[in-house]
Amino acid sequence: MAALLCWCSGAVAQDTLSVEVSGDSITVTLPKKERKPREQRLLQGVAVGADLVGWVMKAAGADWAMLEVLARVNLKDKYFPILELGLGEADHSGNDQDYQYNVRAPYFRVGMDYNINKKHNGNRMFFGLRYGFSFFNYDLTSPTPLTDLVWKESRPFDYESLHGAAHWGEVVFGLEMRLWKMIRLGWDARIKFRFTQKTDEVGPPWLIPGYGKNDTSGWGGTFKVLVEL
Amino acid sequence: MIKDIEPTRQLAPLPHGRGWGWVFLCLLIFNLASCDTFNCLLDTKVVCQYGFYSEGSSISVSDTLTVTALGIDSVLVNRQVNKSSVTLPVSYYGDVDSLEFKIKGPDGEARDTVYMVKRNIGHIEDVSCPAHMWHTITQVYSTHHLIDSVYINNADINYDTQENLQIYFRTAEE
Numbered sequence: 428m429a430a431l432l433c434w435c436s437g438a439v440a441q442d443t444l445s446v447e448v449s450g451d452s453i454t455v456t457l458p459k460k461e462r463k464p465r466e467q468r469l470l471q472g473v474a475v476g477a478d479l480v481g482w483v484m485k486a487a488g489a490d491w492a493m494l495e496v497l498a499r500v501n502l503k504d505k506y507f508p509i510l511e512l513g514l515g516e517a518d519h520s521g522n523d524q525d526y527q528y529n530v531r532a533p534y535f536r537v538g539m540d541y542n543i544n545k546k547h548n549g550n551r552m553f554f555g556l557r558y559g560f561s562f563f564n565y566d567l568t569s570p571t572p573l574t575d576l577v578w579k580e581s582r583p584f585d586y587e588s589l590h591g592a593a594h595w596g597e598v599v600f601g602l603e604m605r606l607w608k609m610i611r612l613g614w615d616a617r618i619k620f621r622f623t624q625k626t627d628e629v630g631p632p633w634l635i636p637g638y639g640k641n642d643t644s645g646w647g648g649t650f651k652v653l654v655e656l
Numbered sequence: 657m658i659k660d661i662e663p664t665r666q667l668a669p670l671p672h673g674r675g676w677g678w679v680f681l682c683l684l685i686f687n688l689a690s691c692d693t694f695n696c697l698l699d700t701k702v703v704c705q706y707g708f709y710s711e712g713s714s715i716s717v718s719d720t721l722t723v724t725a726l727g728i729d730s731v732l733v734n735r736q737v738n739k740s741s742v743t744l745p746v747s748y749y750g751d752v753d754s755l756e757f758k759i760k761g762p763d764g765e766a767r768d769t770v771y772m773v774k775r776n777i778g779h780i781e782d783v784s785c786p787a788h789m790w791h792t793i794t795q796v797y798s799t800h801h802l803i804d805s806v807y808i809n810n811a812d813i814n815y816d817t818q819e820n821l822q823i824y825f826r827t828a829e830e
Contacts, residue, residue: 519783520783521782521783521784521785522784523784525783525786525787526780526783526784526785526787527783528783567778567780567783569787573748573778573787573789575747575748575749575789577725577728577730577732577745577747578725578727578728578730578747578748578749578750579728580747580748580749582748582749584778584780584787586778628777628779628790629777629778629779629780630779630780630781630782631781631782633782633783
């Protein structure tokens with residue numbers, strides 16, 4: 428004897444539990460949980476990427492570069508909490524080649540972008556904020572010794588592993604587009620404001636990893652490739 | 657007769673979404689290619705200022721004053737008169753500077769040696785600027801033929817032009 432027990436109408440079987448008894452066997456069908464469409468979910472994706480500017484500058488032989496990667500979360504295609512981390516490098520000589528600045532240290536930025544594009548067509552326009560910091564060691568050296576003309580003594584100007592630290596904020600504006608499937612391409616421009624810095628009494632760092640040339644404010648940008656899952 | 661004015665030809669707008677990318681890239685390249693514009697300080701003398709005092713107030717040494725750096729026998733101040741202060745160079749690397757103050761008057765001359773113990777460190781404002789040595793005075797003492805005592809007024813010898821040491825001369829009664 429076959430019997431069909433159903434707690435609810437078969438027309439709405441997708442969100443009901445059904446039990447079917449056939450001979451000696453009982454088949455229980457659990458209700459299917461209907462998944463929200465992507466555009467209605469809170470978490471709509473995770474992306475990782477890299478800034479190409481730093482790698483291009485390093486390949487071109489520039490005397491400084493920021494090698495940077497990032498990880499980002501897509502919340503409702505509107506809010507994008509982001510973590511950017513990188514390695515700032517500089518091997519810079521002064522105009523007269525007398526003094527040299529060297530640094531190679533990591534930096535970190537956290538923040539969030541806000542997508543102001545109302546159309547969810549894969550293209551995004553961002554405004555964002557970042558807080559960045561770096562703790563680093565730097566060298567100030569010279570190939571020629573510093574000479575005391577009165578006491579007639581020369582010694583090398585050679586100060587290595589000087590301690591430095593900096594904290595700063597950034598205001599970001601950027602555009603981003605879907606290039607192919609999960610691959611995205613974007614750029615942004617940033618205005619940077621240095622909050623605090625700690626430098627050695629020998630001299631300030633010429634470049635702060637992650638911030639750029641050392642000044643109270645500055646600007647920069649990224650040109651990045653992302654993979655969004 | 658009014659002629660129809662031909663509308664001026666306008667440039668085609670940048671393709672939507674593409675033009676700004678190129679503008680940004682050009683600005684970025686311009687920024688990276690731009691030169692450093694750090695302005696080095698012009699007044700970067702690093703000297704130690706000595707002020708002359710007696711009984712708590714500034715005085716001028718009316719007799720002839722000569723200051724010599726001992727060890728190198730270099731005359732730093734030669735036969736100056738009516739000086740209430742002198743600015744003297746500081747050795748870049750020495751731990752102690754020994755300076756002999758010779759005061760010669762109509763009644764003869766007297767000499768005292770001032771010893772300045774210090775810490776030396778290089779300083780540079782920017783890699784495009786010249787470097788100098790800065791100093792921090794840790795101790796100062798002297799002989800006492802004419803000098804009663806020497807006080808540290810400002811221990812840091814750098815680009816700031818402040819009086820670093822105060823030399824108190826003995827009074828006639830002492």
